[in-house]
């Protein structure tokens with residue numbers, strides 16, 4: 115059994131893995147294979163079950179995983195908000211995978227915990243938060259938002275002991291579903307999230323926000339704060355943070371900004387103005403695994419006032435930390451849902467140390483520039499429609515080859531085209547329902563995407579639409 119832990123065996127397999135990954139990365143980032151080789155879920159399950167039964171050697175396992183994987187770094191992956199990992203960060207992350215020190219408490223927290231604090235303080239400063247800001251890294255934006263909302267509840271309602279179900283937050287109707295989920299986890303039910311309509315640009319509407327507060331104040335619910343999106347998942351649009359900050363200040367409400375996607379824009383001079391007002395937030399969430407080139411998951415949860423970071427989980431755990439070290443930043447598990455954690459600090463620190471902020475700026479500017487260029491191409495194409503001109507790096511559009519078609523026919527056509535494209539594997543895009551209609555959606559996360567990929571995407575959508583139409587008119591009913 116002990117031989118299974120042999121260092122030389124690790125060295126040998128590790129070299130094979132790194133070599134195979136580097137070769138794979140070269141071709142995937144160059145757009146050589148398809149984005150993915152589609153398999154129906156049951157077929158994929160049978161495939162992997164069979165290999166486990168029949169046995170598989172390490173080399174075959176490596177190559178088969180790579181062949182069968184979705185290639186995030188592929189220039190024609192224009193789907194979800196998952197960006198390519200900076201290879202240098204992935205390489206350093208390997209250290210965390212083998213050392214695997216839980217780092218919930220400082221006794222086993224070196225070096226990830228102090229690294230984590232360095233990164234959090236730098237991020238807080240880039241966002242313009244005061245020096246008093248502090249926070250913690252956690253596993254994902256969903257958990258990050260829950261962590262921040264728990265602190266809001268404790269700071270404003272003091273409900274850690276009593277539970278308190280009578281609370282609510284005001285949230286844009288475009289917010290990510292995890293905010294609603296967090297409210298329900300806290301026992302607030304569906305009344306716990308008061309949905310605020312958006313304006314024509316899909317940003318939280320200020321008149322609607324004022325109305326929502328007035329309406330809710332006459333109910334039983336105690337409004338704790340506002341959750342703003344920067345940017346929102348479907349469209350990437352930024353809520354008017356400055357106006358919302360003024361509103362929260364005048365109404366004495368907590369401002370939480372879900373900047374899981376757009377918080378990264380603070381690293382770009384050009385994109386930074388989109389975040390104006392974020393520096394006034396009480397809490398902010400930023401995902402490093404979206405626009406910050408880190409492997410998932412790693413999310414910063416920042417609090418304007420350091421003490422709020424200790425209020426999400428006001429608990430004692432004598433076997434882990436001392437109750438008298440009330441604000442001991444070095445015992446991270448005090449402030450996260452996780453007890454054992456991956457060495458998240460390594461990833462985020464490696465990004466800043468080996469990638470650097472100027473790389474982030476170039477990356478963000480490039481993704482936004484490509485998105486705007488794609489918007490221009492769509493506007494110039496008579497058979498395509500934009501939902502809105504994008505301000506970040508997410509764009510919603512649809513193919514309308516026949517202006518006499520009913521809205522339902524256009525919806526069905528776009529749904530069918532997308533499904534076909536995903537199965538074919540040469541492009542990956544997603545879809546959303548907006549204004550009651552189906553739109554195709556692309557997040558531009560990929561520095562490898564070029565203008566000719568975009569021209570080819572539009573052509574593919576047209577070609578697929580024509581093929582589907584031909585097949586539907588020739589197939590027997």
Ligand SMILES: Cc1ncc(COP(=O)(O)O)c(C=O)c1O
Pocket residue numbers: 195253254255256257290292343344345346347372373374375401411413
């Ligand atoms: C605005 C926003 N918030 C939160 C989340 C959830 O983040 P995670 O997937 O890291 O849990 C997402 C995910 O897409 C998002 O877009």
